[in-house]
Amino acid sequence: MTQRGVLDRRTLLRGAAGLAAFCGLNAASAACGGRKDAVRIATDDRWRQFAGTTLNFISENTAPTAAIAANLRPFTELTGINVNIVTLELTALVQKVALDLAGGESQYHVIYADPYQVLAPYSKGLVDLRELAADSSLPGLEGGFADFIPTQLDAAGRFGGGDEIFALPYDCPTMVWQYRADLFAKHHDRMADDLGFDPTPGAERTWEEYFRIARWFNDNTDDVAYGTGHQAKQHDSLQCDFSNVLWAFGGDYFDHGDRLGRYGTVEPGDCRLDTDPAIEAAQFYRRLLSIADPSSRTWDWNGLAPALTSGRIAMCPNWHEYAAGNEQAMPGKFGYAPLPRGTARSANIYGGTGIAINGNTLPNERRAAWLFVNWATAPRTQLANLASDAGGGTPTRESVYALPEVRAAEQRPSDLPNILTAPAVRKAWQPENIGLRPKIPMWNECDTAIYTQLSKMLAGDLSPADAMRETTARINRITDRGWSA
Incomplete structure (x- = not known):
């Protein structure tokens, strides 16, 4: 254990690298150690091709996750996928994610990827989301990556010198x-x-x-x-x-x-x-x-x-x-x-975080996980979260801030009180x-x-x-x- 209770990442990833060589971290085979992939259904509805699948999402106990957990019905009705949400204090989350990645498993398909404690040390164990966004058999990313606030997409989604995007901006406390x-x-x-x-x-x-x-x-x-x-x-x-x-x-x-x-x-x-x-x-x-x-x-x-x-x-x-x-x-x-x-x-x-997909997921698990990541960060979901009685945080997409009802809420009286900060945070998110x-x-x-x-x-x-x-x-x-x- 380290000083703050986080398992030694170097040891864990050495184990992960060895296991990845045996199982195939990219999950190209149908199973590793007897695991079965999610079933893909023949349908013209790209949102429902993995109906009946169950996904596990591990998250810090944050406002967006509280809002999503309080109202998962729209996602379940859209996709037929069930989602179990596990919320933990961040240090405990990092421990569980590290063990899952090191063990070559995908107990947690979708991961709240703190940029400093998950993304930076474990980016090699996460999926490059550009591959899924470009898959024509899956629903596309509404507005594309360009709809996310640029400084947030970089800070919460990227690591290293490449073009990979490992997470989509999910929350943005500043x-x-x-x-x-x-x-x-x-x-x-x-x-x-x-x-x-x-x-x-x-x-x-x-x-x-x-x-x-x-x-x-x-x-x-x-x-x-x-x-x-x-x-x-x-x-x-x-x-x-x-x-x-x-x-x-x-x-x-x-x-x-x-x-x-x-x-x-x-x-x-x-x-x-x-x-x-x-x-x-x-x-x-x-x-x-x-x-x-x-x-x-x-x-x-x-x-x-x-x-x-x-x-x-x-x-x-x-x-x-x-x-x-x-x-x-x-x-x-x-x-x-x-x-x-x-x-x-x-x-x-800026203290924001993105959500990512576990690189140990099998092919259909990974596609099903993309449906959730896509939906959870979609403009309509962010707008619903913003208005949620359970919390909701503030949006990470430019298009949500441009909506007339959101613009109007920047002034009192406001039904979306966190948006009263929008003029301040828009300036705060500028690169300078x-x-x-x-x-x-x-x-x-x-x-x-x-x-x-x-x-x-x-x-x-x-x-x-x-x-x-x-x-x-x-x-x-x-x-x-x-x-x-």
Whole structure:
């Protein structure tokens, strides 16, 4: 087991490679070890040719999966295929997927492929979806791959230097500036006079101005206890929160961070957290946390969201899909904007994931799985998920955002509260604004090194410069070990 409970991927994939040579990872034969393929029915209806098949979909417990699980009937009626959905915490999901791929099995036909913990280390065990999209015996992909938001298709669907597409974008949580619009309106003129600038949130604001706005709330009003809060627990959330500032100040984890985040690699080169921009970002982040709600160091995203909706803080960076909860708690009182800019840009971390097909599937299983992946990411399904009482997340397709009913919902009153964030996230997803973590097989270990040293910095045990240098040394040791599969 690794530090965070994930099975050693190198060991697993060595086993997978050996078994693949025996069974045939591409499942060209009808069975491996006695497995039987799904039955294909002679029919002119391309959606119903695998009626009677049962598929297993393993997913993190996310909003789109909750919405689909609550209403699978449309898919079953369309295809005659039954789908069992297994939802797990991400670490447990990664363990089960790793074992399934290594064992040459396809217990899980459809996989929630986190870009960093599944796609990067296991892309060789996933199907290139272009092959299925081009199969004339199967329903085509409505709108084609071009209908997906381009930065998301790359970040969630690709790995390495090739043209393969291993996953279709399925969810797209992205950090944006969430704030109490009612309090900003109430205090706007006074803040502007005191601060000397327009405090209205937006990408034209700077992180230094964000700091000054937060301190103004601390010192000048009893409407909230603190001006800002953060997800600064010693956890992945701390790395995510800090990354927005790191990129905004021109720092990055490795060279060529944009390409590394979009396409990934097994050899990222030397860590760059010891550079001046990264150290400047760390210095600012420590200063920002010094005036934030002190409970920030105990919060991840699930702890931060209630602090905002309970009226404890005036603003925070958080995942945009918390908007629905905000609007339920305090209807009409929130606003959403891209995160502030630093000395380099506005950077908004993207946390989306795609869904993929297990490469161990047999030919007809694979085709049946494509029907589900195709349907689950189709425009009509994404629209239904968006309106679902069970959750639903936000769309990953351009065409859904262009629908008249979705456009109308960007303004209050809105029946689709997550779409109130659409103007902010559209800007956040632009190539110059999106924040992408390094898509490398060893990112899980690097992530742990980052948030561990940041936590020491926030506790006062390390200076920002020492925290960045120590993290750099640790990450270089991790990546120097290399990766083999």
